[in-house]
Amino acid sequence: MPALDPKFADISIIDLIRYGGSEFIRQGLSFGHSFDNAMDEATQLTLHALKLPHDLSPVYGNAKVTEEERREVLALFARRIDERIPACYLTGEAWFAGLLFKTDERALVPRSPIAELIEARFEPWTSTHDIYRALDMCTGSGCIAIAMGHYQPHWEVHGVDISEDALSLAEENKERLMADNAHFIRSNLFDDLQGEIYDLIVTNPPYVTHEETDALPEEYAHEPDLGLRAGDDGLDFALKIMRDAPDHLTDEGLLICEVGESEHALMRLLPDVNFEWIEFKVGQMGIFSIDRHELVHHHAQIKALADARA
Numbered sequence: 273m274p275a276l277d278p279k280f281a282d283i284s285i286i287d288l289i290r291y292g293g294s295e296f297i298r299q300g301l302s303f304g305h306s307f308d309n310a311m312d313e314a315t316q317l318t319l320h321a322l323k324l325p326h327d328l329s330p331v332y333g334n335a336k337v338t339e340e341e342r343r344e345v346l347a348l349f350a351r352r353i354d355e356r357i358p359a360c361y362l363t364g365e366a367w368f369a370g371l372l373f374k375t376d377e378r379a380l381v382p383r384s385p386i387a388e389l390i391e392a393r394f395e396p397w398t399s400t401h402d403i404y405r406a407l408d409m410c411t412g413s414g415c416i417a418i419a420m421g422h423y424q425p426h427w428e429v430h431g432v433d434i435s436e437d438a439l440s441l442a443e444e445n446k447e448r449l450m451a452d453n454a455h456f457i458r459s460n461l462f463d464d465l466q467g468e469i470y471d472l473i474v475t476n477p478p479y480v481t482h483e484e485t486d487a488l489p490e491e492y493a494h495e496p497d498l499g500l501r502a503g504d505d506g507l508d509f510a511l512k513i514m515r516d517a518p519d520h521l522t523d524e525g526l527l528i529c530e531v532g533e534s535e536h537a538l539m540r541l542l543p544d545v546n547f548e549w550i551e552f553k554v555g556q557m558g559i560f561s562i563d564r565h566e567l568v569h570h571h572a573q574i575k576a577l578a579d580a581r582a
């Protein structure tokens with residue numbers, strides 16, 4: 273990364289952010305880990321290095337930085353560019369559903385659109401039945417489980433992951449956000465959840481195809497492969513979750529599942545299933561809702577497809 277001209281010492285916070293944004297674009301970085309553009313990442317890194325709050329009033333934008341501060345900001349920019357580390361891993365924090373989570377390489381950076389559903393308290397998806405117990409299958413950092421518990425303090429929420437690393441981060445987030453109604457369990461999908469019944473299962477499982485995973489920008493290599501890779505069509509996990517969810521849902525229970533771009537493959541495999549593809553503020557995001565009755569109705573077909581996976 274080119275060094276700033278040492279003569280150009282009299283620079284402000286806004287100068288640094290502008291410079292970082294330009295460099296990030298010039299160097300062809302990829303965005304998509306919580307922030308979707310260069311200026312937001314440059315802002316986040318600058319404020320972090322300067323130990324300033326993320327909601328700093330713009331009136332401080334013209335404040336000058338010391339030479340040491342400038343060096344610290346530029347060092348972070350350099351790591352973002354040279355090592356392609358997502359900004360949230362460099363700062364160690366990411367926003368999700370209005371809550372600030374700890375994030376590091378033990379789990380994916382929280383970014384699921386499911387945050388919007390949680391903040392809307394799942395209306396209208398859950399308006400027809402009461403919810404007492406909810407499961408976040410494939411919880412990673414614990415973001416979905418903890419946010420569900422935060423917005424619905426009367427719910428008991430379980431978060432499940434197979435990764436010990438992810439679960440240790442989830443426990444740290446539970447403590448940080450005082451999420452007393454969220455509990456984390458290690459399990460390979462539903463294997464160790466015998467007898468557990470939920471009114472709602474929410475899941476953002478791995479759903480990236482092998483081909484897409486191998487072609488992802490370098491930034492994604494900092495995230496655990498276990499959180500992304502999901503077979504040739506990206507549906508290895510979603511199909512198993514659909515197969516086993518009826519055993520863990522109440523009669524009126526609901527499954528909400530994110531499959532991203534694998535939505536098209538899923539509809540090709542199961543054209544008769546009535547998936548309700550959820551509309552978000554920005555449009556459809558490959559997230560469907562399906563009730564237990566519909567899962568049971570198509571169980572034989574779903575099971576055959578899921579059983580054929582490794």
Ligand SMILES: C[S@@+](CC[C@H](N)C(=O)[O-])C[C@H]1O[C@@H](n2cnc3c(N)ncnc32)[C@H](O)[C@@H]1O
Pocket residue numbers: 379380381382383384409410411412413414415416432433434435438459460461476477478479498499500
């Ligand atoms: C796409 S990440 C989602 C993480 C988190 N829910 C989020 O939205 O940021 C998928 C998660 O599934 C977990 N996972 C992978 N295989 C699993 C399995 N067999 N059983 C349970 N969890 C699994 C990974 O460890 C990873 O944390």
